[in-house]
Amino acid sequence: MQRERKLAALRRAFKDPDARASGAEISFFCHKPKPNGCGGEHHKRKLSVNIDDDVFHCWVCGYGGHSLEPLLRPLGEKDRDYQDYLAEHKPKEKQEKRHAVPKLPKEFLPLACPRPTPYYKQAIAYLANRGIGEEDILTYKLGYAEDGKYADRIIIPSFDEYGELNFFTARGIWERVQPVYLTEQFDKDIIFNDLLVDWSRPITLVEGAFDGIKAGTNAIPMLGKYMLPRLKDKIIARKPTVQVALDNDALQDALKLAEELAAYEVDVRLVIWPKSIKDPGDMTKEQFAEYAAKARRVSSPTDILRIRALHSASIS
Secondary structure, X not given: OOHHHHHHHHHHHHOOOOOXXXXXXXXXXXXXXXXXXXXXXXXXXXXXXXXXXXXXXXXXXXXXXXXXXXXXXXXXXXXXXXXXHHHHOOOOOOOOOOOOOOOOOOOOEEOOOXXXXXXXXXXXXXXXXXXXXXXXXXXXXXXXXXOOOOOOXXXXXXXXXXXXXXXXXXXXXXXXXXXXXXXXXXXXXXOOOHXXXXXXXXXXXXXXXXXXXXXOOOEEEOOOOOOOHHHHHHHHHHOOOEEEOOOOOOHHHHHHHHHHHHOOOOOEEEOOOOXXXXXXXXXXXXXXXXXXXXXXXXXXXXXXXXXXXXXXXXXX
16 A cells, blocks of 8 residues: 555544654553553654654554554444555465474584694684683683584584573674574574573663673664564563664664554664674674663654764764
8 A cells, every 4th residue: 555545544543644754653642441541642743653664653642553453443334545555565474484393403512622633722712802711611612613514614602591592693703603693493583692681680682692792681682673562461471671783774773663662562672883893793892882872762753853963073
């Protein structure tokens, strides 16, 4: 459905022909029923809708979603716009994925146990060059491989809250080792190293496993830029303060993640560092702690505009 048609349909559904759009963004009076919603009584248009991404969020009551269907529902089942939108956005049937049972590769060697081999020395030197020392090796149970599929790689295991292995990823120590990261077909809907996380303290969301080491034991690598259901559910249930610290090229993803959590009344902060630093893995732990201490709170559209302005400026 084209943008103009969506706009017209939304204005009809909200009975608000005066609502004005700015690009892909348009705002309406939130009509989500009380007691959890605004009930149409708030005096400002605080329900923000992105008609390109089909995402909406009320900055007053937190009502939100990733489909326009509930907003168009007042048009009625027989309305052509409503019918066409449903037809275009009909959920696709998902094939059940088969995941491998997590277990460490047979070539895994713990780095906490020194070996008189050049492979061991190379692995230790690589970690030292990245600011990762003996304490980190012990804390994160880091390993490596001297031969086989995972040769010349640092292996970072992950353990669930009960201490059971639920994932591992392996990072090449040389540029010639490709792909850079390697793992098996494990289920990624996990909480990476939940065993180490103290949920009564602030947590930090990062992209990669090495980022997590630099950000500290209360950091959770998401193995990407997006928060999967298991992690999201636990954050919403526990409601810790969350610091979002994605790579420097992922500001929009970081803001979307922050908005999503803020909608569930989670205290969210965004960690920003100079453009010269690509990701937390490039920093020392002391540098990361310094930038994390200056993390900016995200709780309103104004906060997001300020962060975007800060990010676009020259930061040194």
